[in-house]
Amino acid sequence: MRLTTNDSIKRLIFNNFYSFFSSTCGIQKYQGCSYSAPEADFALFNSVFETNVKQENLLSVINNMKKIYQHKKQFCWWMTDFVKPKEIQEALKHEGFTIGNPFSGMFYNLTKPLTFTEELSSIHIQTVTNKEELDTWIKPLQVAFEIDDRSTAFCANALKSLFDDVRFKHYFVEVKEKVVGVGSLFTENGVSGFYNLGVLPEYRHQKIATALKYFRLKESQRLGATVAILQSSSMGKALDQKIGFNSVFDFVPYFSPTAR
Numbered sequence: 001m002r003l004t005t006n007d008s009i010k011r012l013i014f015n016n017f018y019s020f021f022s023s024t025c026g027i028q029k030y031q032g033c034s035y036s037a038p039e040a041d042f043a044l045f046n047s048v049f050e051t052n053v054k055q056e057n058l059l060s061v062i063n064n065m066k067k068i069y070q071h072k073k074q075f076c077w078w079m080t081d082f083v084k085p086k087e088i089q090e091a092l093k094h095e096g097f098t099i100g101n102p103f104s105g106m107f108y109n110l111t112k113p114l115t116f117t118e119e120l121s122s123i124h125i126q127t128v129t130n131k132e133e134l135d136t137w138i139k140p141l142q143v144a145f146e147i148d149d150r151s152t153a154f155c156a157n158a159l160k161s162l163f164d165d166v167r168f169k170h171y172f173v174e175v176k177e178k179v180v181g182v183g184s185l186f187t188e189n190g191v192s193g194f195y196n197l198g199v200l201p202e203y204r205h206q207k208i209a210t211a212l213k214y215f216r217l218k219e220s221q222r223l224g225a226t227v228a229i230l231q232s233s234s235m236g237k238a239l240d241q242k243i244g245f246n247s248v249f250d251f252v253p254y255f256s257p258t259a260r
Helices: 004-025 055-068 088-094 133-135 139-145 149-161 206-222 239-244
Strands: 028-030 033-035 047-051 076-079 101-110 168-175 178-188 191-199 228-231 246-255
Touching: 004 047, 004 101, 004 149, 004 178, 004 191, 004 228, 004 246, 028 055, 028 239, 033 055, 055 088, 055 101, 055 239, 076 088, 088 228, 088 246, 101 239, 133 149, 133 168, 133 178, 139 149, 139 178, 191 206, 206 228, 206 239, 228 239, 239 246
Parallel strands: 047 076, 191 228
Antiparallel strands: 028 033, 033 047, 076 246, 101 228, 101 246, 168 178, 178 191
């Protein structure tokens, strides 16, 4: 059956999201679930990304995923329009999972011209050119998302291992030789995904995040992408809509009870 335009866009957003985390965190399969379990305790790195199970198997699958993640402090189960069956949401809540703040899957049509304001053009965006720079580059992300040291090191090492992968690009803003804002691109199949946006708290409200987004839109066009996608937090959604992104569907995280 041919997908509608809206469903096709949803798939573009989800497939880029899935491929990005497959590359950085690794994906394993268990009874209709696609999940990652990296050597890190940050819940979003330990996630069930895709679920397609029979309704009668819900509880056994949930219990077995809990066993798989028993050595982790916490893990996340993502709910999207593609999760089957929908009843799993109630089952997870019954098992003590709590709903986190949703992220909005959004897309941007890159076939139209882009223009920068003078204010944004004055913010100098630089490109990471050496994988060893990622140890410094990642610091704003660690602060912005309150990521523990071990998980931060895992993320930096994962991105280092993928540094020669042409799908990945990393950018930063520097103030007085200090990295204060960062962002990544993951471009695959003509779709450019925006990831890893972080700005140090003391440098927020200075258009740095906006400049990083506009710059990545221009870079996406240069790289030949026709669509840009991202998962926007409730806090960042208004800015993304102002830039020109359109909201399509939600990614809703369900967090497991804390193990320790």
